Amino acid sequence: MERCRLVFSGSGGQGVITAAVILAEAAVLHEGLIATQSQSYGPEARGGATRSDVIISESDIYFPKVTQPNVLVCLTQEAYNKFYTITRPGGILIVDNHYVTTSRKVDAMQRELPIYERVMTEIGKPIVLNICMLGAVIGITRLVKPESIMKTLQSRINPDFFEINQKALDIGMDMVKDYAMP
């Protein structure tokens, strides 16, 4: 990997920005990589379309925004409709099949994953949806090790929630075990 550009999109409150921060922070603090994370958002704290851009690279990053993501994640229909066309040809498009119905195929590996469904049936708490999504992303891309994600989480969350986050991450990785990139 020389450089991977990711866009995480969804609605406010889904933890989309948090997931992006955790991934980029894990890359910088625990994997010695260069990363940037930025976001654009409207005035609302909950709801509304949220987007966060992450670049992970082995060399310095100057322009911190992503125009054509190698990996696009959409957690709402609105986000999907707005962003799916920007996926880089040959890239990866990940959507949650509970929230998003895909309309047409893009020139990318397209994965409709049961993130919401499995989080709800196996954990029962939608709060870890973003971490499960992150599990799927790193499961496919191998951008950072799951341990790095967990180390990053450790410094951010109450120890009581550590276990369900670990579980969510594992479920996400399990979901894509057949799609992992070499």
Next chain:
Amino acid sequence: MNGTLKFVQGNEACVEGALYAGLKFFAGYPITPSTEIAESLAYRLPQIGGKFIQMEDEIGSMCAIIGASLTGSKVMTATSGPGFSLMQEALGYAIMAEIPCVIANVQRGGPSTGLATRGAQGDVMQSRWGTHGDHAIVVMTASNNQDVFNITIEAFNVAETYRTPVILLFDEVMGHTRERLIVPEKDEIPLVERLRTSVKGGVDYHPYLPREDGRLPMSDFGGVHRYNVTGLYHDMWGFPSENPAVVDGLIHHLTDKIRNNVHTITQYKEYFIEDARTILISYGSTARSALHHVLNRRKRGEYIGLLELQTLWPFHGDLIREKCKNAELVVVTEMNLGQLYRQVKIAVDHPERVFLANRVDGVFITPTDIKNMLRLIQGRGV
């Protein structure tokens, strides 16, 4: 570099720099996109025995930091667009009364409430001339976390050296982008501490009588010297004066102390300027896109370079003229309608070679935008 590795927003890099520089007092009012600076300092300052206060507005914030600075503390406030407008009156007071302080303005789209969550660089001229009357000001900026950290420390150093407010002119993109920051060990970066008078208590102390080197040693409010501080023209004791010689002397002192030190105050970075036929001039977050473009074109053998200004005011026209003297094309890249562009045009030998590549629609300018605008400027079509 030794130090602590962090992954933080530009706003937090500014906080780290301020704390490294010895910040002890912050007063502020919440406003997007600068709020993280206040939030972070509300947490960090009391941990080191410093003070944080959320004032009733930006006017009060600016006034409170001036009051605190007089007692000997290193002080700061942070704001954005509308809040920066509200601070202009007290900013003028700090200039007139020569109070060291640092003001971070994390720019957003203006005028008025404008675009609260979008980056812009429209306050370049406001930071220069926002307060009324002739005056000099120091305005600094940076384009990545490490530089934000360093320039924030430099802002405190300049504020103390010249007894002046220093404005840090960041923007939403820089403020909210997270990337790595290494906070160096203590003492790795030199700090300028408050120059205090050696005059003993009971002896006539002249708070506004410059030393031979132009610096004015201070005495902390609450200490042994009782003197007056005012926003009116004042004599060497700090007392109001309308004596024409005093007025003339003071206005020249206030402007000369900055202007005469433009060489020392100015900070910049340059990339491939030596043989560049096209020179981009940029600053703040926009310089990131410019550098991205320059590196891309260099790979293709194009003679293009970048001059990244970190000190915007005082404007170092001689430096710009010197750096651009061999350039066939000078393109100022900024996110406004040409606020620095006009300055550059005045400074260079060939103003007809200076062009503007900008974007003012709330969208962060991309390397592709710059590429396309350069092609248009060069008459090559997009």
Next chain:
Amino acid sequence: MAIKDYIRERFFPHIWCPGCGHGMVLNALLRAFEDLAISKNEIVMVSGIGCSARISGYVDVHTLHTIHGRALAFATGVKMSRPELNLIVPMGDGDALAIGGNHFIHAARRNIDITAIVMNNRIYGMTGGQYSPLSGYGTLATTAPFINIDHAFDVVELAKAAGATFVARTTTYHVKQMSELFKEAILREGFSVIEVLTQCPTYFGRKNKAGSAVDMVKSFKDNTTPVGSKAKLESPGLIERGIFVQKDLPEYTREYDKVIERAMKKR
């Protein structure tokens, strides 16, 4: 220390008009300092803009002559940074309650240990006689040449509602009471407000046919009554003077020390 030791003699004579009440306020304040025997180095006087604001220049303490309406905000910064200092903030009526009204209520709300003196002469003097938020309905001013239709604030009620923990009113006729109130306010920890009714014969007096300075001072004697007096029941038009609020609540800078204590535990 003698009273004279508290002034900067070389800046006299002062700029106030003959008959102006501000000098009487200065006098009472100096007497309060003398009686309390406070070290001059421990007093910081912060003023804004206007006739009232010039008071700071005449007193030999740490003096900060700031911008219109913002004195309390500057004082808040000084006090937060150096809580051991005594902060005295003399303000005019327009200074404190028009342009500075927001800073006034918020300083009161925080209960930060500052002595705020509102020198209420019901007019903007320095700019030549415009109506202030304390001029009152029916008065005349250069900006109310026909009649003033703005209602006045009641400083005492406003300060009470905003949370000041010491609120008092006096006049330039009652100079001894004024001095005593200043002393009490300085000694108390918390935000103190003393409204002093003072005369501006040059503008308010002339515009409103209030007579000479002596007549105006005399009217303070005739038109005021001690708080809770029987006279007030008989003549409701009388203005009460004395102490209206006196309560002990945690002071802001001390409260902030608790914040520091909590924060340090989380390091």
